[in-house]
Amino acid sequence: MIDALVVPMQQGVFELLLSPLFWILEAWYWLLVQVYHVTGLEMLSPDYRFMYRAILVGLCIGIVAPLIGTFLVHRQLALIGDALAHTAFAGVAVGLFLNAILDLGVSPYLTAVVVAVIAALVIELISEVTDAYNDVSMAIVLSTGFALGSTLISINAGGLSVGIDQYLFGNLSTVSPTNAVILLALFVAIVGTVAVTRNQLLYVTFDETAAAVSGLSVNWYNRILVMLTALVVVGAMQIMGVILVAAMLVVPVAAASQLSRSFTESIYVSIVLAEAAVLLGIGVAYYGRATGGPVIVLVAVGIYVIAVLAGKVRTALTGQTAPSTGRIEVNRAPSTGDKHE
Amino acid sequence: MTRFNGEALSRETAADGEEEEWKEEEWKKEEKKEDSRDAREAIIELDDVAFGYTATPVVENVSLRIDPGEYVAIVGPNGSGKSTLLKLVLGLLRPDRGTARLFSQPAHQFDDGSRIGYVAQHASASKSMPITVREVVKMGRFPHVGFGRLGASDREIVEEAIGTVGMSSFADRRITALSGGQRQRAFIARALAGEADLLVLDEPTVGVDADSVAAFYDLLEALHGQGITIILIEHDLSAVTAHAERAVCLNREIYFDGPTDEFTPENALARTMGATAEPERETT
Numbered sequence: 001m002i003d004a005l006v007v008p009m010q011q012g013v014f015e016l017l018l019s020p021l022f023w024i025l026e027a028w029y030w031l032l033v034q035v036y037h038v039t040g041l042e043m044l045s046p047d048y049r050f051m052y053r054a055i056l057v058g059l060c061i062g063i064v065a066p067l068i069g070t071f072l073v074h075r076q077l078a079l080i081g082d083a084l085a086h087t088a089f090a091g092v093a094v095g096l097f098l099n100a101i102l103d104l105g106v107s108p109y110l111t112a113v114v115v116a117v118i119a120a121l122v123i124e125l126i127s128e129v130t131d132a133y134n135d136v137s138m139a140i141v142l143s144t145g146f147a148l149g150s151t152l153i154s155i156n157a158g159g160l161s162v163g164i165d166q167y168l169f170g171n172l173s174t175v176s177p178t179n180a181v182i183l184l185a186l187f188v189a190i191v192g193t194v195a196v197t198r199n200q201l202l203y204v205t206f207d208e209t210a211a212a213v214s215g216l217s218v219n220w221y222n223r224i225l226v227m228l229t230a231l232v233v234v235g236a237m238q239i240m241g242v243i244l245v246a247a248m249l250v251v252p253v254a255a256a257s258q259l260s261r262s263f264t265e266s267i268y269v270s271i272v273l274a275e276a277a278v279l280l281g282i283g284v285a286y287y288g289r290a291t292g293g294p295v296i297v298l299v300a301v302g303i304y305v306i307a308v309l310a311g312k313v314r315t316a317l318t319g320q321t322a323p324s325t326g327r328i329e330v331n332r333a334p335s336t337g338d339k340h341e
Numbered sequence: 342m343t344r345f346n347g348e349a350l351s352r353e354t355a356a357d358g359e360e361e362e363w364k365e366e367e368w369k370k371e372e373k374k375e376d377s378r379d380a381r382e383a384i385i386e387l388d389d390v391a392f393g394y395t396a397t398p399v400v401e402n403v404s405l406r407i408d409p410g411e412y413v414a415i416v417g418p419n420g421s422g423k424s425t426l427l428k429l430v431l432g433l434l435r436p437d438r439g440t441a442r443l444f445s446q447p448a449h450q451f452d453d454g455s456r457i458g459y460v461a462q463h464a465s466a467s468k469s470m471p472i473t474v475r476e477v478v479k480m481g482r483f484p485h486v487g488f489g490r491l492g493a494s495d496r497e498i499v500e501e502a503i504g505t506v507g508m509s510s511f512a513d514r515r516i517t518a519l520s521g522g523q524r525q526r527a528f529i530a531r532a533l534a535g536e537a538d539l540l541v542l543d544e545p546t547v548g549v550d551a552d553s554v555a556a557f558y559d560l561l562e563a564l565h566g567q568g569i570t571i572i573l574i575e576h577d578l579s580a581v582t583a584h585a586e587r588a589v590c591l592n593r594e595i596y597f598d599g600p601t602d603e604f605t606p607e608n609a610l611a612r613t614m615g616a617t618a619e620p621e622r623e624t625t
Contacts, residue, residue: 073467074467074469074470151587172345186383196488197490199480199487202476206472207461207468209459209461210459210461210528213431213433213454213459213541214435214454214455214457214480214483214535215452215453215455215484216454256471257471261471261515262471262475262476262515263471263472263473266471
């Protein structure tokens, strides 16, 4: 445990700032060792610490991806995750390029965060300035990001032999302690921001014009949402890969929409479904010796199909149709009391 | 509310002194009424407003004052600038010329969103969004609580607003599963939960069945009776004349602004709806 504090300090200011999160990582190792002793599951063997980190990252993604995805899907921005994942790929390429040329030793995931956040703001800017629909701005940014990433990698020393597959398809075994801690930091930032701005994000998602009339700065909340999306995408990219990362933003939310009666419930249900997909997916990938990201997505899609069928069955059983018009109780005056809080 | 035309009245010559005296008294009464109205805070004041998305103006020469407690319908054909005028009024657009004031502040700087309830034809969210009537109505309290959470008093106000529009038994229903008329009632409940002074409705009855439309206007009349100022964008002229107190006919410019019972006889309707006659600004 002491090593967890001392070693990061030796590695510089960045690690020093993240040292509390390294301590959490150590605590997580300890917890899973106890689970291993109780269950005897091979994938939780203390010899496979990379699995501990993969599970931690997966569980965090299982919370933040549907949390942000719920707002995106209902704003009909499901594909923005895909666009930002491709720009995050460009960010990874920038990191690899700088490391190869200048020997900076910077984590490609950090450059991916920076580039993805900038790309998120560019998407919003294009929408605001040109009045182009969001899918147009997303298509432009997606193509540009992937083109930039491919170009940088192709001119990098060693060309495509820099192990780019792990970024494209994700890899459970390559989640380093530093990357796991970066993900924890992103997790805290994302959950904290949504906890504070939930009301505003919900209002803007449901009715943008009414939200603007009520005094909210719609453009600012749109920017916050796309920046949070960029952070989720970079975090999830480690195990999901660029190509599949959008699935975690969309599929659990789509499944939850079939089963939930309210917005709040849909957030909780989507998180539960995402966590189920992550844990089952990691387990199946480990024992089936498959790549983690694709298996997680396949499990999530399986859950979605079951949710659709369950939703249909429930509708058939309850027979819910459009209700009849209710009576207007116009004799009851609306509150005219003082403004509250 | 018909604008008082003192100049026209003064030009009229009385046949005898009694009539002249009577007119003088009427003139003073009207002037007094104008003064007292000026002393009150106008909800909306537009002064010679013009706006265009391109070089061609969508609205121009628009001057309009709406006082507290009025029930005003803005009517005009498609493309007449009704929705643009509404956006100018609400501060969502800034005029190219003239001034737009909302609650005595420049409309685009107005920041007390809780005073305005806005009801559109549709919400912008996807139809699959699982959101209940109660959750929608709670949004009315968001300007009051900011980044905080709704307290017990907020929840009480929300339930009261839901009850006021007759939606208590639908509070836990998904709003997308409701009929058009019921959805609009939920949006009005959201405005009531915000304790809005001004209710702005942008063609709220489009796609709503006839029975629901009638119930909807009953609700608006009841709310108006309780002192809420209502601005209604509508192109159903029969609904306007039957329910609103004052009609403002717009087709880029204002062709008529007066009581709805003077609306049709003035022939403003034909001009507003596309005839080529020269615009006549104020009709008394």
